[in-house]
Amino acid sequence: MDKIYFYLDCLKPKYLIPNLQLKNISDIDIDFLKQIGIKGLIFDVDNTLAPYHGTGLDQCIEQSFLELTQKFNSCILSNTSSERRKKLEEYFGIHAIQTPIKKPFSGAFEAALDYLETNPSETAMIDDRLWTGIAGANQAGLFTIKVEPLAMMSEPFRHTLVRIFETIVCKAYRK
Numbered sequence: 001m002d003k004i005y006f007y008l009d010c011l012k013p014k015y016l017i018p019n020l021q022l023k024n025i026s027d028i029d030i031d032f033l034k035q036i037g038i039k040g041l042i043f044d045v046d047n048t049l050a051p052y053h054g055t056g057l058d059q060c061i062e063q064s065f066l067e068l069t070q071k072f073n074s075c076i077l078s079n080t081s082s083e084r085r086k087k088l089e090e091y092f093g094i095h096a097i098q099t100p101i102k103k104p105f106s107g108a109f110e111a112a113l114d115y116l117e118t119n120p121s122e123t124a125m126i127d128d129r130l131w132t133g134i135a136g137a138n139q140a141g142l143f144t145i146k147v148e149p150l151a152m153m154s155e156p157f158r159h160t161l162v163r164i165f166e167t168i169v170c171k172a173y174r175k
């Protein structure tokens with residue numbers, strides 16, 4: 001029951017609305033992130049770095065990803081299966097957080113912050129999903145960057161339905 005309340009709480013505008021909304025990670029302004037004190041980056045995988053269940057970086061963001069991971073302490077935080085999570089380091093070349101706790105629950109972000117050795121306010125979460133990555137990271141006090149999904153057709157239909165719901169809720173807040 002607590003989990004349901006937590007999910008409902010994540011629908012509040014202060015959690016569901018990201019600090020920045022960009023097309024993809026190529027649009028991230030490194031100087032701006034440095035100016036606001038960001039030291040660590042947490043990357044979602046599916047539809048943020050690769051199509052859903054992809055096995056490597058999408059070509060359109062490859063150069064930007066390499067640059068970002070050189071300039072900031074970085075890691076991956078994905079709600080994928082534990083078997084696939086083990087393979088993510090091989091696919092993307094940075095550490096993937098191994099925790100049974102999933103986004104949006106705070107334990108997932110705490111595990112990532114422990115690895116990065118950064119405070120929430122020094123850390124940005126980059127994710128294509130509002131109700132998991134963005135809402136949870138906002139709850140945990142991180143800076144949040146929402147990107148557009150790289151290949152929406154690659155994901156299960158249930159994800160698309162949730163995405164439509166999230167968009168409707170956000171539009172209602174902006175009216």
Ligand SMILES: [Mg+2]
Nearest residue numbers: 044046047128
């Ligand atoms: Mg995703």
